[in-house]
Amino acid sequence: MAIQHGGFKRKSKTASEIPDSSLADIAFLLLIFFMVTTVFRRERPRDVEMPQADSTERVDERRSNIVHVWIEPDGSVFINDQIVPVPSINAVIAPLYEETQRRLVVAIRADRDVPYGVIDEVSEQVREAATRMATPARVNFATNIEERLTRARR
Numbered sequence: 001m002a003i004q005h006g007g008f009k010r011k012s013k014t015a016s017e018i019p020d021s022s023l024a025d026i027a028f029l030l031l032i033f034f035m036v037t038t039v040f041r042r043e044r045p046r047d048v049e050m051p052q053a054d055s056t057e058r059v060d061e062r063r064s065n066i067v068h069v070w071i072e073p074d075g076s077v078f079i080n081d082q083i084v085p086v087p088s089i090n091a092v093i094a095p096l097y098e099e100t101q102r103r104l105v106v107a108i109r110a111d112r113d114v115p116y117g118v119i120d121e122v123s124e125q126v127r128e129a130a131t132r133m134a135t136p137a138r139v140n141f142a143t144n145i146e147e148r149l150t151r152a153r154r
Helices: 023-037 086-099 116-132 145-153
Strands: 066-071 077-079 082-084 105-110 138-141
Touching: 066 086, 066 116, 077 086, 082 086, 086 116, 105 116, 116 138
Parallel strands: 066 105, 105 138
Antiparallel strands: 066 077, 077 082
């Protein structure tokens, strides 16, 4: 009596598919993890009293293409919450022009008591950074628009 077909038979076959029954659970847990651990960067509020203006214009540009330059009453300049000496503004702004494919808008937010000489130095530094990239500087001087709008509603 010889065994004809090789003897023992395998009762179960190995699955050639990847189990996906818990894939939705894993994706949901990852989503919750990233939502809980993400920290959104917020700019620190500056104690700057904006100047008044007769007319204003809204800048329609993506937020990532706008850099805010804060000038406080004592003449200190902040770019992205970092204090920057006026002569080195050019070195800080020039790489930002390159990162945004020369679409950068510089929003100068100066206190209304800042001497014009400081604002002129800052705008000259911004202009130099733009000319290094062979593009015209797009500079926006921020004003106190909220106060103007509340007066208009009355």
